Amino acid sequence: MRLILIGPPGAGKGTQAPKIKDKYCVCHLATGDMLRAQVAAKTDLGRQAKKIMDEGKLVSDEIMVGMIQNELDNNKECQNGFILDGFPRTVPQAAKLDSMLSQKRSPLAHAIELQIPDSLLVARITGRLVHPASGRSYHKLFNPPAKSMTDDVTGEPLIQRSDDNEGVLKKRLGTYHEQTGPVVDYYREKGIWKGIDASKEPGEVWKSLLGVFEGGS
């Protein structure tokens, strides 16, 4: 299983990807989580990335491609395949990914677009709570943790992402439509694109994903 999940902020990439990972024993590479780990570790890259993320813009293609290449080459969990969540986000990133995978003779099986109107995303983003160490996410209303502001697995505190507010969301959506919209067309032309309705509740979205993987839809 080698697939990418494309979708705007709050579409449900980080909600569905761990379920795919568990079912198919593949790695889940979330570029946003990787950047936030750099921010938490206070590296130079983390300092630069935080500024860009809080402006709703994109980190350079060169840095992002290097990160993914490193994981695909060295992360043993990726031997069975991978889910890319948040990458590629530009056409140059998509082209680089293609050349990386063709060198390994392991092309993508699916490019899945989680389709949802922008109007539903404000509530999802402003209500999200995350467990920084694992990347697990909750929602104040739609998927609350068992104990308020606490991760169900570790009991550690949950936080809100610094880019999860209405102002930055507007910029992130603008960036998504302008720079990632063409990535959808790129995979459409390659014939591996599938769009699914991500506005339904998470269990229904999961069923639609299974339909794609099992060749039913």
Ligand code: AP5
């Ligand atoms: P990233 O972390 O990838 O953020 P994003 O793409 O904006 O996506 P989100 O994580 O906000 O949304 P999601 O689809 O994962 O939603 P989730 O499942 O959590 O990137 C952050 C930044 O890093 C970028 O802005 C950029 O600056 C930089 N970056 C990252 N990758 C890059 C790249 N390749 N190139 C350049 N820069 C890069 O769900 C959201 C909420 O909704 C949760 O609370 C969840 O519980 C809830 N929810 C989920 N599904 C449902 C449902 N079906 N019904 C109701 N609620 C739901």
Ligand code: ZN
């Ligand atoms: Zn995410």
